[in-house]
Amino acid sequence: MMAETRAAFVKLDGVEKHFGAVRALDGVDLEIRAGECVGLVGHNGAGKSTLMNILTGTLEPGSGTISINGAAEGRYSVSRALKLGIRCVFQELSLCPNLSVAENTRINHPSLRGPGWRRRAAALIAQKMDEIFPGHGIDASDIVGDLSIGRRQMVEVARAFTVTDDPLNLVVLDEPTSSLDAHTAGQLLDFVRRFVGAGKSCILISHLLGEVLGNADRIIVMRDGKVVAANDAAAFDRDSLVATMGGAAAARIPAGSNGRKGEIGPVRVKARPARQTNDMELVARSGEIIGLAGLAGNGQTDLLLAIFDAAGGKRSGMEVTAPVALVAGDRQSDGIFPQWSIAQNIGIRSIERMLSGMLISPRREAELAAHWQQKIKIRTPNMNNNILSLSGGNQQKALFARALGSDAKIILMDDPMRGVDIGTKLDVYDLIREEAQNGRTFLWYTTETEELENCNRVYVFHSGRIVANLSRDELTEEKVIQSSFGEVA
Numbered sequence: 001m002m003a004e005t006r007a008a009f010v011k012l013d014g015v016e017k018h019f020g021a022v023r024a025l026d027g028v029d030l031e032i033r034a035g036e037c038v039g040l041v042g043h044n045g046a047g048k049s050t051l052m053n054i055l056t057g058t059l060e061p062g063s064g065t066i067s068i069n070g071a072a073e074g075r076y077s078v079s080r081a082l083k084l085g086i087r088c089v090f091q092e093l094s095l096c097p098n099l100s101v102a103e104n105t106r107i108n109h110p111s112l113r114g115p116g117w118r119r120r121a122a123a124l125i126a127q128k129m130d131e132i133f134p135g136h137g138i139d140a141s142d143i144v145g146d147l148s149i150g151r152r153q154m155v156e157v158a159r160a161f162t163v164t165d166d167p168l169n170l171v172v173l174d175e176p177t178s179s180l181d182a183h184t185a186g187q188l189l190d191f192v193r194r195f196v197g198a199g200k201s202c203i204l205i206s207h208l209l210g211e212v213l214g215n216a217d218r219i220i221v222m223r224d225g226k227v228v229a230a231n232d233a234a235a236f237d238r239d240s241l242v243a244t245m246g247g248a249a250a251a252r253i254p255a256g257s258n259g260r261k262g263e264i265g266p267v268r269v270k271a272r273p274a275r276q277t278n279d280m281e282l283v284a285r286s287g288e289i290i291g292l293a294g295l296a297g298n299g300q301t302d303l304l305l306a307i308f309d310a311a312g313g314k315r316s317g318m319e320v321t322a323p324v325a326l327v328a329g330d331r332q333s334d335g336i337f338p339q340w341s342i343a344q345n346i347g348i349r350s351i352e353r354m355l356s357g358m359l360i361s362p363r364r365e366a367e368l369a370a371h372w373q374q375k376i377k378i379r380t381p382n383m384n385n386n387i388l389s390l391s392g393g394n395q396q397k398a399l400f401a402r403a404l405g406s407d408a409k410i411i412l413m414d415d416p417m418r419g420v421d422i423g424t425k426l427d428v429y430d431l432i433r434e435e436a437q438n439g440r441t442f443l444w445y446t447t448e449t450e451e452l453e454n455c456n457r458v459y460v461f462h463s464g465r466i467v468a469n470l471s472r473d474e475l476t477e478e479k480v481i482q483s484s485f486g487e488v489a
Helices: 048-055 079-084 099-107 117-132 148-158 182-196 209-215 239-244 300-309 331-335 342-352 362-376 392-404 422-437 449-453 476-482
Strands: 010-017 022-031 037-040 061-066 085-088 169-174 201-205 216-221 228-231 266-272 282-285 290-291 324-327 410-414 440-445 455-462 464-470
Touching: 010 048, 022 048, 022 228, 022 300, 037 048, 037 182, 048 085, 048 169, 048 201, 079 085, 079 182, 085 148, 099 148, 099 440, 117 148, 117 182, 148 169, 148 182, 182 324, 201 209, 209 239, 209 422, 216 239, 216 392, 239 422, 266 300, 266 440, 282 290, 282 342, 282 440, 290 300, 290 422, 290 449, 290 476, 300 324, 300 410, 300 440, 324 392, 331 392, 342 362, 342 464, 362 392, 362 422, 392 422, 422 440, 422 449, 449 476, 464 476
Parallel strands: 037 201, 037 216, 085 169, 169 201, 290 440, 290 455, 324 410, 410 440
Antiparallel strands: 010 022, 010 061, 216 228, 266 282, 455 464
């Protein structure tokens, strides 16, 4: 059956939502049919998350109607959405870190009660993890807070697809692969296609446009709270999709280029992973952008943190010759100070520059924040607003502003583009190249293979060791993937 002839499972008509003077949604129409995957794209702040919060019942629309299976819904809520078989994996993960994987599964399934509920919950999540992520290596008794962010994302996704009493008809996946490596992301997307092939529905929100183009049946583009395009995925390519979103094409370091106007400068970092058994080590010079690649959890973050400690004199055996700043990828746990303003979050790495006597000068703090708001395009009416008032992508911009606004000459980036829109990425890529031209050194761990094209050199990790050292001329996706699995590239 062609998608056009399938019945609409969900239909939203004229949905509007205001937050004070901000119009987050401006008369949005949305239709999701049974047995299709719909890609939803747009820059951070375009209204995608607000629309999904309304669809899943966590927000009430200011106006407009919601119809499920052809029937208009009155008092729509989270519980009603769940009864209708609608679930969402939100970009900011919602697992309870102090509970086990099985206990987190129980939260979604009240029917798992009475003697033996923990065993049944463990079996339920284990079966779904095995189905979606074969070879995942996660036990249902593991405490969620002890898992890496990638493994937490795997649990969150698998939990959304578990079924007990309530049906499962539509799953919203908001940046589901943002912390997954290419192999694990491929496992998930293969499962999504099987899920949709069984007559269910999926909304895939992703800033990885290749992921959307390769897996969605239809694509809906949002901009400034409105739907500006909706068509079959085959009607788009990457360039037309970026243009529709209101973006421009990316510029990358060409092969054969060191990415600098002048000579590469002196060595800034020499480091060897703890498990390295041969002479291969990471070397980063002034003005270089160094990529760290490989499957997630293979030592990339560990090495970045070791370099960070070495800069503070806490580690021996590493050479770090300049001040260091870290841009965390897990912004909720390791990046932002949630009780502080945007300006305070940016200024925390530059306290000495903002001092007036023994106190922080509010004027200097405001000047620093205003400079970076303009330079990195942080979207907010007031930099004194709480950091949580920003979208995820703009929170990440604030973390970049913190690092780049400091005196650090070495910037460590731990997969920092998680859930960041293409427009923000292009802005940050340009800024990284500009700062590298001025002599800053970047060590960039990324799970997005395309981002490695911005790097002068790439070190590939496997089982806690560096297994390949690829120059820009040698860099191919095939070599990175081969090396990621411990094969000779």
